[in-house]
Amino acid sequence: MNLFTETNLSPDILKAIGELGYESPTEIQKQTIPFILSDIRDLIALAQTGTGKTAAFSLPILDMIDDTSRKIQLLVLCPTRELCLQISKDIKNYSKYMKDIKTTAVYGGSSIMDQIRSLKEKPQIIVGTPGRVIDLINRKALDFSAIHWLVLDEADEMLSMGFKDELETILSETPDTKQTFLFSATMNKEVERISKNYLTNPHRISVGSINEVKKNIKHEYYVVGYRQKKEALKRLIDANPNQYSIIFCRTRMETQEVADFLMQNGYAADALHGDLSQAQRDTVMKKFRLKNIDILVATDVAARGLDVNSLTHVIHFSLPDDPEVFVHRSGRTGRAGKDGISMALIKPEESRKLKQIKSATKIEINEMFIPTGDDIIKAQVGGVFEKLFTEHEEDIFEFDDSLIPDLNNFTKEELVHKLLQFQLKDLALYYKDKHDLAEQKLSSRDDDYSRRDRGRDRDRDRGRDRDRDSRGSRDGRDRGGKPRKRDENMVRFFFNLGKKDQLKKLDVLDIINKATAGGKSKKRAEIGDIEILEKFSFFEVEKSFKDNVMSNIPSMKFKGKEMRAEVAN
Structure with a gap:
């Protein structure tokens, strides 16, 4: 089956997907569509995100669904609201010419009463998140007694999000005669258990492998200390202009x-x-899809359901624990036949985790070094020309050529030089006096460190950091030895508690507010920088509240521990 026209799908479905540009089925569609059309067994289908799973299960079911019945015949469960809406939208597009087929999406974050009203239209297809489906079952608004097909999409993600009990409750509400299709990117223990308990003699389809995404993706990693990660991230973005990531x-x-x-x-x-609230999430997703923003910072769960084919980069600010999650993330770039780049920022002590990812995925991940200021400017110059020559936009405004001054005194190179200096001035000034980030190479010897050696070296480095922090803070200089710029109205305090005491910034804010509540002024104290280190911390407080901090904090306790604060400079 190399073309959709070679399937036995109805003309109405073929017409709808033809208008969507569907010609050749993906591998998961080639194997799944004929199976569902001809077999009554349950199914376990393993395939990566973005391989066309929605069409794989919905097209054959739409072909077989009874449009004369007003009972629910298909239930699709998925982990997130975004994915729920995406699947519902896809099914509606596929059934565009099937006038009697109705699809309803039910999910949290929106009015349950509105969804109950939509269910009164008697849809044959329900796409929902587990929590909201349970709510509607409890309100007697959903009746699954007549369903023929149940699809568990992104089953591994639903289980990792803690929906195990909800899934089991919903499965128990459905008839034993139904056909169950479990779609997942991974086959972990929980997915295996669900399949054994609720699927009967399932057929298995596995498409691709864990390392298949490396075909069009270049994998890189950069070793950088924790304190430098954000600055390193900034450099990676600046060194890769025009990215959509x-x-x-x-x-x-x-x-x-x-x-x-x-x-x-x-x-x-x-x-x-x-x-984020649901309204905030919707706004961010819309901005990203419309490319009003070109960088989305996301957790793995939140990014589920975000289907974008034109990502140029995926950046792992933090490595995941599961190698397969690394593959999922990376696989969001390099789609639709385009090349992509996956870049990981790792701390020196994460060499073992990186080695495990390499071993499990068989992906070649090459070490690179954080770009220097010169590297970034060169990349930005290339980015200016790339954007200039690849974006073919109509003129936004018109002007008289007579407004262009006489440029005969400039050569082509001089003119381009001046324009680039003007375009990249701010970026060049930012990196002009910036030190390059230290290059830390992971050798094979690093991978052979024992935990004891690794811990000893880490403690030694932390000790050095504390010495620098303490020395820099107490003598009024920063870690580079330069005089620290400080607001004259603020006082910097040394505080004897730190991360080891489970101290967080919110705790420090609460302590300061309590200590300064009896100040001479009725207003609350202005609080500046708060820096929490391993064994102690620093914070800044408005100068007029200095005596309150000094006298009140020693009389207070944090989780049963004595506290003290002293002026740091």
Whole structure:
């Protein structure tokens, strides 16, 4: 089956997908469509994200669905609202000429009453997230007693997000006679258990392998200390102009911090993570799809359902624990026959984790060095010409050629030089006096470090860092030995608690606010920089509250521990 026209799909479906530009099926579609059309067994289909799984299961089901019945015949469960909406939209497009087929999406973050009203239209197809489906079952708004097909899409992700109980409840609400299709990128223990408990003698289809994404993707890694990661990220972005990228972080907090850093530095970036409201998530997704922003900083879960084929780069700000997650992330670039670049920022102590990823994925990941200022300017010059000669936009405005001054006194090279100096002036000034980031190469010897050696070296380095921090802070100089610029109205304090005491910035803010609550002024104290180190911390407070901090903090305790603060300079 090399063309969709060679399938037994109905003319209405072929017409709809033909208008969408579908000609040749993907590998998962080649194997899945004939199976579903001709077999009554359950199915486990393993395929990477972006391989066309929605069409693989929905096209044959649409071909067989009874459009004269007003009962729910197909239920598709997926992990996120975004993926739910994407699948629903795709199915509606595929059934464009099937006038009696109705599809309804149900998901959290939107009015459940609106969704209940839409269910009264008697759709044959429900696409939903597990939590909202459970809510609707409890309200007697969903009846799955007559369904013929159940699809678990991104099953591994649903289980990793903690939907195990919800999935089992929903599965128990469906008839034993249904046909169940489990689609997943990985076959972990939880997915295996679900398949054994709820699928009957399933047929298996596996498309590609864990390392298949490396065909069109160049993999790179950069070794950099934790304190330098954001600056290193900035350099990677500047050295790769005109990129359209996703930066992956491990946690919601890290995602927001990185996005804030980029936006503060003038990049068209934004964050996507679970702490955002649904309206905020929708706005960010829309901006990214429209390329109003060209850098999206996201957690792995939040990026699910984001289907973009033109990404140029994927950047791993933090390495994932699971090698297959690394492949998922990287596979978001290099789609639609285009080349892509996957770049990972790793700390020196993560050499073992990187080695595990290389071993598990069989991907060749090449070490590169953080670009220097000269490297970045050269790349930016190339980026200016790339954008100039590849973007064919109509003139936005008109002007009289007589406004162009006489340029005969300039050679072509001189004129281009002046224009580039004007275009890249700010960037060049930023990197002019910047030190290059230290190059730290991971040798095979690093991979052979014992945990004891690694821990000993890490403690030694931390000790040096603390010495530099303490020395720099107490004598009024930064870590480079240069005088520290400080607001004259602020006082910098040394504080005796740190990360080892489970101290966080919010805790420091709370301590300062309590210590300064009895100040001479009625207003709250202005708080400056807060820096939490391993064994101690530093913070800045408005000068007029100095005595309050000095006298009140020693009388307070944090998690049963004595506290003290002293002026750092």
